[in-house]
Amino acid sequence: YLNKYKFRIIFALIFSAFSSVLAIISPKRLEKLINTIIAGIITGIDIDKVKEIMFALIIIYVLSAIFDYLEKYLMVDATNKFAKELREKISHKINKLPLKYFDTHTSGDILSRVTNDIDTVSQNLNNSLGTFVSAITLLVGCLIMMFKTNWIMALTSIFSSIIGLVLMMIILSKAQKYFVMRQEELGKLNGHIEEIYSSQTLVKAYNGEKNAWDKFAKLNESVYTCNLKSEFLGGMMPSIMGFIGNFGYVAVCVVGSLLVSKDIISFGTIVAFIIYVRLFTNPLSQLAQAMTSLQSTAASAERVFEFLEQEEEVNTAKGKIDVAKLKGNVKFDHVNFGYDPNKTIINDFNADVKEGQKIAIVGPTGAGKTTMVKLLMRFYDVNSGAILVDGHN
Numbered sequence: 246y247l248n249k250y251k252f253r254i255i256f257a258l259i260f261s262a263f264s265s266v267l268a269i270i271s272p273k274r275l276e277k278l279i280n281t282i283i284a285g286i287i288t289g290i291d292i293d294k295v296k297e298i299m300f301a302l303i304i305i306y307v308l309s310a311i312f313d314y315l316e317k318y319l320m321v322d323a324t325n326k327f328a329k330e331l332r333e334k335i336s337h338k339i340n341k342l343p344l345k346y347f348d349t350h351t352s353g354d355i356l357s358r359v360t361n362d363i364d365t366v367s368q369n370l371n372n373s374l375g376t377f378v379s380a381i382t383l384l385v386g387c388l389i390m391m392f393k394t395n396w397i398m399a400l401t402s403i404f405s406s407i408i409g410l411v412l413m414m415i416i417l418s419k420a421q422k423y424f425v426m427r428q429e430e431l432g433k434l435n436g437h438i439e440e441i442y443s444s445q446t447l448v449k450a451y452n453g454e455k456n457a458w459d460k461f462a463k464l465n466e467s468v469y470t471c472n473l474k475s476e477f478l479g480g481m482m483p484s485i486m487g488f489i490g491n492f493g494y495v496a497v498c499v500v501g502s503l504l505v506s507k508d509i510i511s512f513g514t515i516v517a518f519i520i521y522v523r524l525f526t527n528p529l530s531q532l533a534q535a536m537t538s539l540q541s542t543a544a545s546a547e548r549v550f551e552f553l554e555q556e557e558e559v560n561t562a563k564g565k566i567d568v569a570k571l572k573g574n575v576k577f578d579h580v581n582f583g584y585d586p587n588k589t590i591i592n593d594f595n596a597d598v599k600e601g602q603k604i605a606i607v608g609p610t611g612a613g614k615t616t617m618v619k620l621l622m623r624f625y626d627v628n629s630g631a632i633l634v635d636g637h638n
Contacts, residue, residue: 246331250323254374257319261379264312267305268524269386273394274302276517283512316379320371328367334553335359341557344624345584351436358552361431362545369538369545376535380528387525391518395510398518401500402525405493410529412485416478417536423475425544430471432548434464479537490526497522571635572600575621580630582620589628591616 247254278298285291335358347355391399441448441457448457501515577596583589591613598604606614619625620632631638 247323247327250327253319253323257316257323258374258378260312260316260319262382264309264316265379265382266386267309267312269383269390271302271305271309272517272520272524273390274298274305275520276394276511276513278302279513279516280511320374324367324371327370328363331363331366331549331553332359335363335549338553338555338557342555343558343626344619346555348584351433351440353434353436353439354432355552356439357432357435358548361435362428362548365428365545366542366549369542373535373538373542376531377539380531380535383524383528384532387521387528391521391525394517394521395504395514397504398497398500398510398514401496402493402518402522405496405522406489406526406529408489408492413482413529413532413536416481416485417540420475420478420537420540423471423478424540425547427468427471427475428541428544428548430464430467434461434468437461437464475541479534479540482537483534486526486529489529490523493522493526494519566637574598574600574633574635576633577617578631578633580620580632581628582616582625583628584616584625586628591620593630 278295281294281298282290339355388399388403391402437457437460441461448454497515497518501510501518504510505512505515575596575598577594580591580594581589582591582594594617596604606617608614616625620627623632
């Protein structure tokens, strides 16, 4: 479905990667700047060299911001056009579905797919895809730069982050089912609200307020529970990664101080590593948020595509029929039908009604009187047999 927007998305992801690469380069420049200043405290600071490094840093930060802006613009453009296309497809699809689909799905549930679910897919794709690529680029780039700078400090940073990564994977595995349940329960709640609000006169006439309220309270509680669990589990990840980031700062400062005291590294290396720790833990946090968003996207997309993939009503008529010439001879020829294909309610029904005849269909409630008319109007297709009008099936 996203294939027609692939060039926008590919360029957006490339710009995202460029922005991340520039962000990775900057701490190394900052390390040089600090070492130059510290080295010149006694002998005199080399202002020209400081200006040169600062100018290079400004260019890096400006280019990083430009690439980041271009990535955001392209992703917003692609995802909004994608959402627009989905709405158009649903608008066309809804007119081609057989009546039986609307008998088994409430209007509110269908509306929820068109509004809530498509909005969730659009917003989360916009926020997650670019974040996903930039986070992976940052993660890989930081690892390379950290090991290039000092392997002991690099291992210290990685060890402090592994704990958060393990916790993140455990939480993700638990959270997905609640994101799916949340979208389903939201659809049921919207269906109930739409049904009751549009039938207020009927509800009041039959004293149905209590029943309507009881059902609403039950559905509302289900949405609340699923929302609470999904948001709580999803919201835990940034907090965990924040804690791991702070733990990483402490570890880098302690190990770095020991290495500085033994003249293994310079003070500028510690400053660079503090930035690398932030750059390294931020992608983990972003990946956690992106995974949370993509879980919600998957749950919503599942409902949208389930609707788009529903079997359509097929026109099986052969040739064009002149309706003005129809006389009205109706024949039910060995008709078998059930609303549920596994539960037949009309078995081998035959009837031959001639033009001008008046026929009464009588029987107890549930015998299938209305069903006969629905089949004649072709609101439903027969399971087997045929209904003929003047010999036309």
